[in-house]
Amino acid sequence: MTLKPEFKRLLWYGSVFLALFYLPVGQIRFDGAILEALHLAKWYAREHVLLCLVPAFFIAGAIAVFVSQAAVMKYLGAGANKVLAYGVASVSGTLLAVCSCTVLPLFAGIYRMGAGLGPACAFLYSGPAINVLAIVLTAAVLGPRLGLARALGAILFSVVIGLAMQLLFRREEQQRQQAAALPVEAMPRSLGQNALYFTSMVAILVFANWGSPAEQQGLWHLIYSAKWWLTSGFALLLAILLVRWFGVPARRMASIAVLVAGLALLFPQRPLLAFVAGTAGLVWLTASGRDEAGELRSWFDNSWDFASKILPLLFFGVLVAGALLGRPGHEGLIPTTWVAGLVGGNSLSANLFAAVFGAFMYFATLTEIPILQGLLGAGMGQGPALALLLAGPALSLPNMLVIHSVLGTRKTLAFVSLVIVMATLSGLIYGSLTI
Numbered sequence: 001m002t003l004k005p006e007f008k009r010l011l012w013y014g015s016v017f018l019a020l021f022y023l024p025v026g027q028i029r030f031d032g033a034i035l036e037a038l039h040l041a042k043w044y045a046r047e048h049v050l051l052c053l054v055p056a057f058f059i060a061g062a063i064a065v066f067v068s069q070a071a072v073m074k075y076l077g078a079g080a081n082k083v084l085a086y087g088v089a090s091v092s093g094t095l096l097a098v099c100s101c102t103v104l105p106l107f108a109g110i111y112r113m114g115a116g117l118g119p120a121c122a123f124l125y126s127g128p129a130i131n132v133l134a135i136v137l138t139a140a141v142l143g144p145r146l147g148l149a150r151a152l153g154a155i156l157f158s159v160v161i162g163l164a165m166q167l168l169f170r171r172e173e174q175q176r177q178q179a180a181a182l183p184v185e186a187m188p189r190s191l192g193q194n195a196l197y198f199t200s201m202v203a204i205l206v207f208a209n210w211g212s213p214a215e216q217q218g219l220w221h222l223i224y225s226a227k228w229w230l231t232s233g234f235a236l237l238l239a240i241l242l243v244r245w246f247g248v249p250a251r252r253m254a255s256i257a258v259l260v261a262g263l264a265l266l267f268p269q270r271p272l273l274a275f276v277a278g279t280a281g282l283v284w285l286t287a288s289g290r291d292e293a294g295e296l297r298s299w300f301d302n303s304w305d306f307a308s309k310i311l312p313l314l315f316f317g318v319l320v321a322g323a324l325l326g327r328p329g330h331e332g333l334i335p336t337t338w339v340a341g342l343v344g345g346n347s348l349s350a351n352l353f354a355a356v357f358g359a360f361m362y363f364a365t366l367t368e369i370p371i372l373q374g375l376l377g378a379g380m381g382q383g384p385a386l387a388l389l390l391a392g393p394a395l396s397l398p399n400m401l402v403i404h405s406v407l408g409t410r411k412t413l414a415f416v417s418l419v420i421v422m423a424t425l426s427g428l429i430y431g432s433l434t435i
Contacts, residue, residue, distance in 0.1 A: 037320070048101065052099065054307075056103075056104075058201065058303050059106060060105035060302070061302035061303030062198065064302040065295055066197065076116055086163070089119045091155070100362070100395055103124060105307075123158075124403070129393050134369070135150055141369050142369065146385060149386050149430050153390050157394075157423075161422065197238070199234075201234075203234040207231045232264070232274075236257075246295060246296065256281030263277050286300035287300045316398070318398050343385075344384075346381045350383070351383050351387045351425075354383075354384035354385070354388040355427065358395070358423070359392065359400075360396065382431050383428055383429075386426055394419060403416075
């Protein structure tokens with residue numbers, strides 16, 4: 001029996017009315033959760049959109065325009081050398097210090113271009129999980145054994161999850177790869193030129209987001225101290241490449257460079273102003289692209305396509321995650337005391353809960369470490385700690401919503417389930433060895 005449209009509409013209106021009628025406004029827990037959702041969304045907009053997501057959208061759009069589909073199929077497609085494909089995908093996180101949301105445009109870009117489901121999922125997991133700085137900081141703050149277990153587990157996870165996804169959906173993948181195996185026009189630039197171009201953009205993404213290390217000395221701190229000089233250097237390299245190889249008018253680029261340099265000199269303590277000006281300039285150059293091949297405009301269109309599809313889902317997910325779990329150090333609807341009480345010891349339930357909690361909560365890069373430090377102090381077991389480390393940085397509720405828009409329901413459920421199950425088992429094994 002199917003309901004008539006007017007009855008469906010009536011049920012919808014009635015549900016909304018009841019939700020508003022019984023809305024627990026005025027209760028401390030509920031009001032606090034709403035504020036936490038807004039605080040997290042504000043923090044996310046300030047810390048991640050301009051420096052993380054915008055560069056990632058441009059990189060994803062560039063993959064769609066400037067990378068040959070044949071090249072993606074050759075190195076990451078179903079017929080590619082498995083050792084090479086999974087090897088590259090599994091260690092990508094050592095180059096990309098990104099969170100579970102920033103990696104999404106890059107994942108969508110290579111998947112859309114014909115990368116196999118297995119290598120693409122290995123990249124999706126490893127991008128935020130195998131972060132060298134995060135692993136080093138884990139070893140320094142939480143202990144070398146936990147840091148080593150995190151590093152080995154993350155690399156192994158990415159390969160196993162990728163292979164499992166490829167096996168589970170092998171028939172669908174064969175059909176998709178056959179449809180993607182179409183004749184591709186030769187690219188106007190060499191592999192070396194494209195590699196240098198992408199290196200400049202990835203370096204901007206990495207260094208602009210380089211976080212402050214715990215120790216105020218050593219190599220990591222040296223890089224952090226020079227992060228904006230390094231970012232500026234690679235931005236200058238990108239500008240030169242766009243003029244020489246992509247047909248950007250030199251006068252237009254010079255006007256943007258003068259503006260960016262002026263802001264950097266006038267406001268040295270606020271480097272974000274210069275970064276925003278440079279980003280706005282790139283938007284202007286690409287949106288009004290005047291190159292003969294039309295590549296610049298196509299670059300903008302593809303980048304905007306990724307942004308328009310991904311950003312709404314991300315912000316909705318951030319609001320929900322903030323309301324349920326709050327920001328690090330704050331509480332949402334779910335009290336942190338419940339979490340601490342459920343992750344003690346090394347039982348199956350404790351490891352499973354830690355994996356599920358980590359999978360749904362949003363962790364910005366490196367924030368999982370102080371959170372875990374607090375939970376360990378409250379009685380969290382070593383096994384659940386590893387389970388959270390392996391599931392948390394690679395997944396989040398906003399991340400899942402976007403993955404669903406790219407892969408669909410079945411593949412998203414399979415990917416999330418694989419991460420949670422493997423994190424749980426890893427926590428059980430590690431916990432039993434550390435008792």
